[in-house]
Amino acid sequence: MNGNLARELANLLSPEQVVTIGPELRAALQDGTGNRGIKGEAEALLLPADAEEVAEVMAWCYGHGVPLTVRGGGTGLAGGAVPDGGVVLSLERLARVRSIDPELWRMEVEAGVRTATVHRIALENGLMFPPDPxxxxxxxxxxxxxxxxxxxxxxxxxxxxxxxxxxEAVVPPGEVLSSGGPLRKNVAGLDLTDLMIGSEGTLGIVTSAWLRLVPAPEERGVVVGFYPDTASGCEAIGMIMGSGIQPTALEFLDRGALESSLGSFPSEAPEQAGFAVIAEADGSAGEVNQAVGDLEEAMAGGALQPPVRITDHVAIRNFWAWRDGVSIAVTAQRGGKISEDVVVPVESLAAAVDETVEIGRRHDLPACSWGHAGDGNLHSSFLVDLADDDQMKRGGAAAAEIFEMAIRLGGSISGEHGIGSLKTGHVEAALGPVAVRLQAEIKRVFDPKLLLNPGKKIPLP
Ligand SMILES: Cc1cc2nc3c(=O)[nH]c(=O)nc-3n(C[C@H](O)[C@H](O)[C@H](O)COP(=O)(O)OP(=O)(O)OC[C@H]3O[C@@H](n4cnc5c(N)ncnc54)[C@H](O)[C@@H]3O)c2cc1C
Known part of the structure; x- marks a missing residue:
């Protein structure tokens, strides 16, 4: 970007909202894929403070043909917030809670509010915002x-x-779109809210959202079962689902993930476990007591020891902190990992878990998986030394086979993290040519100059 354009931007916002040099700009060139060595480039980081400033920046970018990459917390795992030239627009200053109506179970927050802040505010009001990445x-x-x-x-x-x-979103060439609102139902027109959800910054910039909340459950209870292998663990998952109990969470870890993380498991666990199943129930104290008992019964068959029951509030918090740390524990084995988030029909989970290890073996890389068993969503991971080019190359080839496996098993290439820049090459195989054509046409309707997060999510001919 030449000096004139930087000055124009500084006039549009204020000089301190336009960062053209230094650590803050460098940090904005990466996201959660930084540990795979993925880094982009941009000429400036822009820090608008409200939706009107976002709209002014977009209008300026549209007028000057400058690509614009939107950034939230930069934790994405698909390279979606990694810029490929142009400017990065961070939403961190749009961090106001616009309203909260506890008795109506809803709040309106700006896009830069942290997920944990929403959780905390909801809980302080006796409510819960369930999504918990x-x-x-x-x-x-x-x-x-x-x-x-x-x-x-x-x-x-x-x-x-x-x-x-x-x-509320800013769409090209710099207009504010309001779609939906504090409405629990709305079928007027095509659902633009749904279209924006999951669009990874390629159609518009979300500046605020109305969130639905629910009363927080009184109690929770977690049950963890350990099994000798994938087959017996997945059989327990089938028993839970077939028994009619509806857990809030149904997770798994395979042998490799357990080997990396079991050392810090906050309760007693067998040393040689080949698979773990985690189930959580919530509700009133009586409901949780009943559900935990039912889960223990459903999970006992084939287990290496009686399932572990965790009902104390602090112990549950510590347990989920351990679960959150699994990804880091796996990464620590070799310093890096190439990890995908494919999804398969739940009855194919065992096949996907075992094939992940087999693919790793073929590429001479330790492999493991863990994730959201009930959703058939697995984090298939290959452990690599990031400084070893050969390992990185083999890891990339193994990941491509994981995508092929997911499609073959009737699944999809992403259940959580999105397509970003990393998976665009696999979208056509996953979705087929008709869906790809329609998505490209929708992209052009929203963003005719193709300046919003270019190269991400939607493969363009
Ligand atoms: C340790 C760890 C655990 C994780 N666990 C989970 C998990 O359990 N489930 C899960 O789904 N994900 C998980 N993720 C991935 C990631 O945290 C989520 O995708 C998260 O929602 C990204 O939010 P962010 O604010 O960091 O977005 P960013 O990384 O900043 O951006 C992600 C994408 O959204 C776009 N974007 C950001 N803000 C806006 C906006 N306001 N308007 C339009 N586009 C925007 C960006 O351009 C980019 O394409 C995990 C990541 C890490 C590092």
Missing amino acids: GASEQSTIGGNIATNAGGPHAFRYGVTGAWVTGI
């Missing part, structure tokens, strides 16, 4: 909406989109 202290509501983020409790409560009733 990891890294919640850093990720933002805007980023969660843009990726339609999930998390462990999506099994019972659904992903982010299920909790968004309306959005």
